[in-house]
Structures are given as C-alpha cells and as structure tokens.
Amino acid sequence: MTTKKIIKAGSIFLLAVLMTGIVSAQDKVVDQIVAIVGGNIILKSDIEKMYMDQQAQGMTSDGDMKCEILENFLVDKLLVAEAELDTLITVTPNQVNQQMDAQIQTYLAYFGSEQAVENYFKKPLASIRAEMQEVIRNQILSQQMQQKIVQDVTATPSEVRAYYRNLPEEEIPVIPTQYEYAQITMRPEISLEEENRVKAELRQLKQRIEEGSSFAAMAVMYSEGPSANDGGEIGYQGRAELAPNYAAAAFNLRDNQVSNVVESEFGYHIIQLIDKRGEKVNTRHILMKPKISDDAKEQAFSRLDSLANMIRKEEIPFSEAARLFSSDKNTRNNGGIAINPNTMSSKFTVEELDGDVSKILTNLKINEISDPFETIDPESRQTVFKIVKLVDKTEGHKANLQDDYQQLANQFLAQKKEKVLKNWITEKQADTYIRIDETYANCNFEFNNWMK
Numbered sequence: 001m002t003t004k005k006i007i008k009a010g011s012i013f014l015l016a017v018l019m020t021g022i023v024s025a026q027d028k029v030v031d032q033i034v035a036i037v038g039g040n041i042i043l044k045s046d047i048e049k050m051y052m053d054q055q056a057q058g059m060t061s062d063g064d065m066k067c068e069i070l071e072n073f074l075v076d077k078l079l080v081a082e083a084e085l086d087t088l089i090t091v092t093p094n095q096v097n098q099q100m101d102a103q104i105q106t107y108l109a110y111f112g113s114e115q116a117v118e119n120y121f122k123k124p125l126a127s128i129r130a131e132m133q134e135v136i137r138n139q140i141l142s143q144q145m146q147q148k149i150v151q152d153v154t155a156t157p158s159e160v161r162a163y164y165r166n167l168p169e170e171e172i173p174v175i176p177t178q179y180e181y182a183q184i185t186m187r188p189e190i191s192l193e194e195e196n197r198v199k200a201e202l203r204q205l206k207q208r209i210e211e212g213s214s215f216a217a218m219a220v221m222y223s224e225g226p227s228a229n230d231g232g233e234i235g236y237q238g239r240a241e242l243a244p245n246y247a248a249a250a251f252n253l254r255d256n257q258v259s260n261v262v263e264s265e266f267g268y269h270i271i272q273l274i275d276k277r278g279e280k281v282n283t284r285h286i287l288m289k290p291k292i293s294d295d296a297k298e299q300a301f302s303r304l305d306s307l308a309n310m311i312r313k314e315e316i317p318f319s320e321a322a323r324l325f326s327s328d329k330n331t332r333n334n335g336g337i338a339i340n341p342n343t344m345s346s347k348f349t350v351e352e353l354d355g356d357v358s359k360i361l362t363n364l365k366i367n368e369i370s371d372p373f374e375t376i377d378p379e380s381r382q383t384v385f386k387i388v389k390l391v392d393k394t395e396g397h398k399a400n401l402q403d404d405y406q407q408l409a410n411q412f413l414a415q416k417k418e419k420v421l422k423n424w425i426t427e428k429q430a431d432t433y434i435r436i437d438e439t440y441a442n443c444n445f446e447f448n449n450w451m452k
Contacts, residue, residue, distance in 0.1 A: 031043055031044070031045055032044040032045075032437070033437070034047065034070070034436065034437040034439070034440065035070065035073070035074060035077075035434070035435065035436045035437065035440075036433065036434065036435045037074055037077035037078050037080075037081055037432060037433075037434050038077065038078075038080075038081030038082075038084070038432055038433055039081065039084075040077040040080055040081055040138075042070065042073045042074070042077060046073065047066055047069050047070055047073070050069045050073075051065060051066055051069060054069070063444060064443060064444065067440065067443035067444065067445065070436075070440060070443065071443070071445050071446060071447070071450070074434070074436075074450060075425060075447075076138075076142050078425060078428055078429070078432060078434075079141070079142040079145040079146055080138045080141045080142050080145070081432060082145055082428060082432075083141035083142065083144060083145040084141065086145070086148070088148075089141065089144050089145060089148065091137050091140045091141055091144075094278065095140055096133060096136050096137055096140065097277070097278075099136050099139075099140065100129060100132050100133070100136055101235060101236040101237075101280065103132065103136065104117075104125070104128075104129065104235060104236075105235055107128075108230070108235070112229075113229050113230050114230050114233070115230075146421065149420060149421055149424050150417040150420050150421060153413065153416050153417045153420050154413070155409050155412050155413040155416060157409075159412065160401075160405065160408055160409045160412050161401060163408070163412040164399075164401055164408050172398045172399055173398070173399045173404075173407065173408075173411060174396060174397070174398055174399070175394070175396060175397055175398070175399050175403075175404050175407065176349045176350075176396050177349065177350065177393065177394065177395055177396040178347040178348060178349055178393070178394045179347070179348050179349075179350075179353065179361055179362070179390065179392075179393055180337070180346045180347055180348070180390075180391040180392040180393070181337075181338055181348075181357070181361055181388050181389060181390055181391055182318055182319070182322065182331070182335060182336035182337050182338065182388065182389045182391055183322070183326070183328065183331055183336050183338055183357075183386050183387065183388045183389070184304065184307065184318070184321055184322050184325060184326040184328075184332075184336055184386065184387050185326050185327050185328040185331075185377070185384050185385070185386050186300050186303060186304045186325065186326070186327055186372075186384065186385050186386075187300065187327045187377075187382065187383075187384050187385075188292045188293075188296035188297050188299065188300040188383065188384075188385070189296050189299065189300070190290040190291075190292060190296065191293070191296070194290045194291055194293075195268075195290050197290075198267070198268050198288045198289070198290050199261045199268055201222075201288060202261045202268055202269075202270050202286065202288055203261060205218050205222060205270060205286060206258050206260075206261075206270050209258055209270075209272075210258060215231070215232065215258065215272045215284055215286075216231025216232060216233070216284060217231070218286060219231050219232030219284060219285070219286045220232075222286055222288070223285070223286040223287050223288070224267065224287050224288055224289050225266070225285065225286075225287035227284070227285070228287075230284075231284055232272075232284035232285050232286055232287075233274065233282065233283070233284040234282075234283060234284065234285065235282055236275075236277060236280040236281065236282045237280055237281065237282075237283075238279050238280050239251065239279070243264035243265060243266065244264075245262050245263060245264050246262055246264050246269060246271065246285075249262045249271055250271050250273060250281050250283045251276075251281060253271065253272070253273035253281075253283075254273065255273055255274075255275070255276075256272060256273065256274075257272065257273055258270055258271070258272045259271040259272075265379070265380040265382070266287060266289070266380050266381065266382070267287050267288055267289035267290065267382075268287070268288050268289075268290070269285045269286065269287050269288075270285065270286050271283050271284075271285045272284050272285070289382065292383055297374070297383070297385075300372075300384075300385045301372050301374075301385055304372040304385050304386075304387055305371065305372050307321055307325060307387070308369050308370075308371065308372065308387045311369055311389075312369055318335070318336060318369070318389055319335030319336060321336075322334075322335055322336030323335070327384065328377075328384075330379075336389070337391065340352055346391075347394070350362065354375070354378060356373065356375040356376075356386075357375070357386070357388060360373055360388055361388055361390055364388070364389075364390040365390065366390050366391070366392060366393060367389065367390065367391075368389070368390055369387055369388070369389045370386075370387050370388045370389070371387070372385045372386065372387050373385065373386060373387075422447075425447055426447060426449065429447060429449040429450065430449065434450060436450055436451055
C-alpha cells in the first residue's frame with residue numbers, strides 16, 4: 001500500500017465510508033473495537049463492511065486488503081483527533097448539511113431511486129440523514145486537517161525542472177493524445193402549436209393536483225425528467241444549481257404550492273415546493289418536452305450545413321458564426337471552443353470527449369469542419385445538431401518541460417505534499433494514544449509505529 005492510497009479521496013471510497021458508518025450503526029453483527037486513535041474508535045464491523053463493499057466493486061490488492069482498510073481508517077482517525085484539538089478548525093452545521101445533500105444525491109445516482117436507497121439501508125431517508133451527521137462531520141474534519149498540513153507546500157519552476165531531469169526514463173509520464181475543438185450547435189425549432197399543447201397538458205395536471213391528485217403520482221406517470229421514478233423529487237438545491245426560471249419559481253413557492261407552467265432549457269415544468277432549508281429548496285416537478293418534428297430536424301440540418309459551407313468558403317469565420325448562430329451558451333462567446341470541465345483547459349482525451357463528438361472528431365484533420373450530425377445536448381438532454389472543427393491535436397508522447405510543464409508541476413507538487421503528509425503522520429503516531437487489537441499484529445502496515 002502507498003501513501004497515495006491513504007490520502008486519495010475517491011468518490012467510491014467516500015461512498016463506502018459513509019455506507020459503512022450507516023450500515024454498521026444499524027447492523028452490528030460484529031461490534032468488537034479493533035483500534036482506538038485518540039478518542040476515536042474503529043469497529044471490526046467497519047472493516048468487514050468496507051471489505052465487502054470493495055470486493056463488490058471489483059477492487060483488488062496485492063497485499064492484505066483488510067490491513068490496508070484498517071490503516072486507511074487509522075490515518076483518518078489520526079487526522080480527526082488532531083483536528084479536534086485545533087481551535088482554528090471548525091465544522092458548521094451548514095457545511096455538514098451541504099455535504100450531506102450532495103451525498104444523498106450520490107446515493108440516488110448510485111442506487112437509482114430514493115426507494116432503492118431506503119431498501120439498501122433498511123430505513124427511511126430521514127433516518128439515514130440523521131445517522132450521516134457524525135460521519136460527515138468527521139470526514140470534513142479529516143479533509144480540513146489534511147489541507148492545513150499541506151497548505152504551504154509549493155513547487156517552484158526550478159524544482160519542477162530538477163524533478164523532471166532526475167526522473168528515470170521509465171517514470172516519465174505518458175501524455176495521451178489530446179484534442180482541441182470548436183463547435184456550433186443548432187436546436188431544431190419547435191412549433192407554437194406543439195409548445196401550446198405541452199403547456200395545456202401541464203395546466204390540466206396542475207388542476208388535477210389542486211383538486212386532490214398526488215403530485216408525486218402524476219410525476220411518475222407523466223414526467224419526462226430523470227426524477228420521474230422518484231415522484232419528480234430532485235432534492236435540496238441552491239439557486240445556482242437550478243435553471244434560472246426554475247429557481248425563480250421554486251424560491252417563490254410556499255409549502256406544497258404548485259407553480260404555473262415554467263419554461264427552461266430542459267422543456268416545460270410545473271413545480272411543487274416540498275421544503276426550504278436556508279438557501280436551498282427541495283422540490284418535485286413534472287417535466288414535459290415538446291416533440292420535434294422530422295421537418296424541423298431537416299430544416300436545422302440544412303441551415304447548419306449551409307453555415308458550414310460558408311465557413312469553408314471563408315465567407316464567415318468559424319468563431320463569428322459560433323457567436324451569431326450557436327445555441328450553446330457555454331461555447332458561443334468563446335469562438336465555439338469547448339472547455340474540458342475536468343481540467344478547465346481546451347484539451348480533451350478521447351475518453352473525455354462526448355461519444356458522438358468523439359466519433360466525428362477523431363476522423364478530422366486539423367482545421368477541417370465536419371458535416372452536421374444529430375446528438376443530445378448533455379445539459380438540456382434535448383436533440384440538437386452540431387458541426388465541429390478540429391482546432392488542434394497533440395499526439396500521445398512522453399512528457400517534456402516545453403509542452404507539458406503544468407502536468408509535470410502538478411505531479412511533482414502532489415508527491416511533495418504526499419511526503420509532507422507522510423512525515424506528519426509519522427510524527428503524530430508518536431504522541432497520540434493508539435491501541436490496535438493483537439489480531440492485526442501481523443499486518444504489514446506502511447507506517448511502522450501503529451503498534452506500541
């Protein structure tokens with residue numbers, strides 16, 4: 001096991017930690033205390049549950065996985081114990097609630113529905129939230145302590161250059177092939193008659209709900225949104241997380257009140273307020289999307305095809321055409337240049353590209369413009385047509401300072417922080433009360449001083 005495994009906070013591991021905390025609280029088949037770090041305990045059931053989760057996810061290890069899990073918990077508890085002594089580190093109820101809301105959404109995505117989450121934990125969502133409080137609080141303490149330990153660690157250009165020069169040939173990272181592209185997106189026009197049909201249906205549903213029908217039941221039957229199976233409920237979200245028109249309507253509702261028809265980039269909605277908590281609201285909605293006719297699709301394809309030909313003939317620059325005609329708000333004011341949300345750069349690996357875009361882009365030459373193609377907008381989930389232009393392509397290669405300085409700097413800084421954290425753990429082992437059950441005496445821990 002390496003220190004990277006200990007300090008890495010991957011989403012699957014965090015999900016398993018929270019599941020462990022909740023499930024072990026409800027099902028302590030084995031409740032033996034196997035370790036104490038400061039005033040924090042680790043139960044055998046914690047380790048067993050995490051072990052089962054990791055096996056279910058197909059995770060493997062070259063060593064003893066249960067020993068590695070225990071050491072991950074030991075490091076986490078060490079960070080929490082130190083954070084509780086630090087008067088400058090605090091965790092507010094708002095921080096806990098925000099992370100809890102985000103984690104509930106992760107559960108819903110992981111299991112598929114609120115009912116599936118409740119079935120897994122064998123209890124209502126309200127009880128799950130209550131039991132998550134302490135688990136999340138400790139997780140935030142651990143993260144804040146870790147950030148404080150490495151907050152002053154920096155990497156200077158001379159250090160990065162020296163790091164690169166001293167890297168063995170086989171350890172120089174390989175940079176995969178990367179693509180930079182621009183796009184123009186065009187939405188097929190929807191007829192006024194079709195828009196009016198959808199709005200009329202939603203008004204009828206609102207009337208039925210106000211006459212006593214269940215909003216959640218209506219959502220299951222009629223909503224075209226991903227939350228339909230959950231009765232239209234989307235969980236606690238702030239204004240910035242919601243479409244502007246949706247947010248404006250939702251925050252003006254009273255408990256259980258149903259909105260008038262609201263238009264957003266996703267379609268048309270009626271919204272019901274379930275609860276308001278601080279700057280977040282929990283709502284359910286019924287979403288209906290106007291149907292796009294074949295004629296409208298043909299017209300969008302034809303308009304975009306004509307625009308592509310004008311660009312190829314240099315009658316209008318691609319960037320200007322994107323600004324004037326593209327319906328994609330994220331790229332039209334940037335000359336159509338797409339930005340990778342993972343790195344906030346304009347470079348994408350094949351794996352990071354949208355599947356439909358990837359199939360087209362990887363067959364283009366630099367500065368070549370594609371024919372129009374039909375795809376689904378990843379945000380609105382609406383049918384759109386696109387043309388893409390391959391702006392640049394960087395072939396896969398071993399990293400060098402001229403082209404890949406930032407990647408090398410990030411790698412060096414991560415290793416430097418890892419070393420600082422490792423030294424901190426070693427120092428804190430010496431002056432923190434730690435006891436580990438003898439059944440784990442033969443574990444080959446990365447840090448040697450757990451057993452005292």
